[in-house]
Structure formats: structure tokens, C-alpha cells
Amino acid sequence: MAEQKPINPILKQVLELGPPLAFFLIYMAIRDETYSFLGTDYSGFIVSTIAFVPLMLGAMGILWWKTGHVSRLQIFTAFMVIFFGGLTAWFNDERFFKMKTSIVYGVFAGLLGIGLVQGRSYLAYVMNDMLPMKPEGWMILTRRLCAGFAALAVANEIVWRTMSTDLWVKIETFGFPIALFVFLWLQIATLQKYLIESEQDR
Incomplete structure (x- = not known):
């Protein structure tokens, strides 16, 4: 590699x-x-x-x-942007691009959920080098993030189906990313006791 x-x-x-x-x-x-x-x-x-x-x-x-x-x-x-962007242009229907966000968040929630059913944290597999943490900490974070992605998927469905395109664009560009950032920051802050200190930090 x-x-x-x-x-x-x-x-x-x-x-x-x-x-x-x-x-x-x-x-x-x-x-x-x-x-x-x-x-x-x-x-x-x-x-x-x-x-x-x-x-x-x-x-x-x-x-x-x-x-x-x-x-x-x-x-x-x-891939998702190209696929749903292409459908949006081909069918001249903005709904395809709006539902893309729900599907992306839903896929993330589904993948994390599959790992949880298997008793594993796919987050740990991807992020453990960047954020060393005890296995129980990863499982807690994975459960919470799985629920968070599912909530964002549902929220996007509600927003694009019930609100104006202007409002959806603003929430898609700023609201969802900020909400996800704050959610992650709060989770890391509450899971400090599970973090593993590196030799340099000791």
C-alpha cells in the first residue's frame, strides 16, 4: 500500500x-x-x-x-453523488438528489448495525489508529453513532418531504454537518475514560 x-x-x-x-x-x-x-x-x-x-x-x-x-x-x-446526481439530471427530478442524503446516512447506520450484531465495531477497524480506545469504548461509540446516523437519515426524509428546497439546501450544507460534528465531539468528550494514552503522552 x-x-x-x-x-x-x-x-x-x-x-x-x-x-x-x-x-x-x-x-x-x-x-x-x-x-x-x-x-x-x-x-x-x-x-x-x-x-x-x-x-x-x-x-x-x-x-x-x-x-x-x-x-x-x-x-x-x-459514487452516490454521481449516481443520484445523474438520476436527478436524467429524470429532471430534484427528489433523487435530496433522498441521496437519507440513503448515505442509512447505509452508514446499517453497516455499523451489522457490525454490532456481529459483536464488532467497524469504527474501531477504521479509526483505531487515529483514536486509540478500549474495545468497550468503541462499542459504545458505535452504538451511539449508529443511532445518530439513523436519526439523520430520518431527519433528512422529514426535511426534504415537508420543507422548501431553500431550507433543505441550507440544512444539507450546514445543519447536518454541524449536528454530526457536535454529536461526535460530545461522544468523544463523554468517552474520555476509554481513551488509551500513547507512550508520548505519558
Whole structure:
């Protein structure tokens, strides 16, 4: 396996957070516009979705070029964006892209749930090198995060089915990521007793 090359953390954040923010800005700029192509009218939301796909792929390409590595999570997310973005454009139906978020969160919850049924924490398998923790701590975090992803999937279904597209875009871009970050931070803070100190920290 090729060694991952270091990258400026600011550039890494720009590459990871830039495409969703660009989608938000493009949508806000053209949300009231209608564009015709080959006799079909497309809303500003559809056009923003189509523009988001190459932006995200370009950012991932730069990240891979700089680090020599793209995570499985990033590959999965890219596949989902391309697949549901393509369905959105093909059927000219914004519902496909909106339900993508529910499916992504649902898949994460399902994978973690499968591990829990097997008595395993897939989180520990993926993140133990970054966050050394006792097995019981990983199981607690996995159960909580499984429930958290399931809750986000349900929340997205409620938002896109009952609220305006403007509100969904804002919640998708800012609300869900912030909620997930705060949730994770709270979990790590409450699981301090399970963390394993490295030799350098002692």
C-alpha cells in the first residue's frame, strides 16, 4: 500500500468542504432561474446539482494527486453523488438528489448495525489508529453513532418531504454537518475514560 503523502491541513479542508459550499453558493445565485437544454427546462437546483458533480470529482482528484490516497468513504460518497446526481439530471427530478442524503446516512447506520450484531465495531477497524480506545469504548461509540446516523437519515426524509428546497439546501450544507460534528465531539468528550494514552503522552 502506497504511503500517504502529507498535505497542508488548510488545503485539505478546502478540498473537502469546498464543493458542498460551492453547491450552496451556486444554488443561491441561480435558484430562481430556469435553463433550457435540448427542449427541456431545468431549474436552478438541477443545474446546481449537475455543476456539483465535476466540482467534487475535481477536488477528489486534487486530493489524490497531493496525498496519493482517497478513502473508501470518499469513494462511496463520490459514487452516490454521481449516481443520484445523474438520476436527478436524467429524470429532471430534484427528489433523487435530496433522498441521496437519507440513503448515505442509512447505509452508514446499517453497516455499523451489522457490525454490532456481529459483536464488532467497524469504527474501531477504521479509526483505531487515529483514536486509540478500549474495545468497550468503541462499542459504545458505535452504538451511539449508529443511532445518530439513523436519526439523520430520518431527519433528512422529514426535511426534504415537508420543507422548501431553500431550507433543505441550507440544512444539507450546514445543519447536518454541524449536528454530526457536535454529536461526535460530545461522544468523544463523554468517552474520555476509554481513551488509551500513547507512550508520548505519558
